[in-house]
Amino acid sequence: xxxxxxxxxxxALSLTxxxxxxxxxxxxxxxMSVPSGTPRDRSRIRQFRxxxxxxxxxPVIVGLLPVLMHLALRIFxxxxxxxxxSLNYAMSYVVTTIAVMAFIVYFGTNLIPWFRxxxxxxxx
Numbered sequence: 001x002x003x004x005x006x007x008x009x010x011x012a013l014s015l016t017x018x019x020x021x022x023x024x025x026x027x028x029x030x031x032m033s034v035p036s037g038t039p040r041d042r043s044r045i046r047q048f049r050x051x052x053x054x055x056x057x058x059p060v061i062v063g064l065l066p067v068l069m070h071l072a073l074r075i076f077x078x079x080x081x082x083x084x085x086s087l088n089y090a091m092s093y094v095v096t097t098i099a100v101m102a103f104i105v106y107f108g109t110n111l112i113p114w115f116r117x118x119x120x121x122x123x124x
Contacts, residue, residue, distance in 0.1 A: 006079030013072035017065055024062050027053070070106065077102075 031053055035045045053059070077099040084092035109121040 003079045003083045006075050006082070010072045010076035010079065013068055013075065017068040017072065020061065020068075021065055024058060024065075027058060074103070 031046075031049045035042050037045070077095075081092055081096050081099065084095055113119045113122050
């Protein structure tokens with residue numbers, strides 16, 4: 001039961017993230033579209049759209065997409081380890097080792113930019 005709950009939660013998070021990504025892509029495409037009119041009118045419309053994107057927190061939404069995907073991946077790996085532990089302990093150990101190494105790299109790449117500002121590994 002736990003494994004199914006974890007996997008379905010991971011699936012729901014992944015699909016929700018994909019949906020939100022498509023929606024935000026449409027919003028940004030609308031923002032980037034060039035309106036007709038004089039340069040003054042176009043700049044006013046662009047500034048209006050920019051203010052609306054900030055007001056409705058679109059950059060925050062875009063920044064949350066990787067977090068949701070990372071969370072879905074972690075939940076999926078947790079379910080996979082629990083499932084494999086009941087089938088084959090050796091296989092479970094291998095998958096757990098891979099998952100732990102992946103998350104160490106993930107957390108490491110998130111921490112390095114705090115100590116080394118020139119580091120290109122920046123995650124929102």
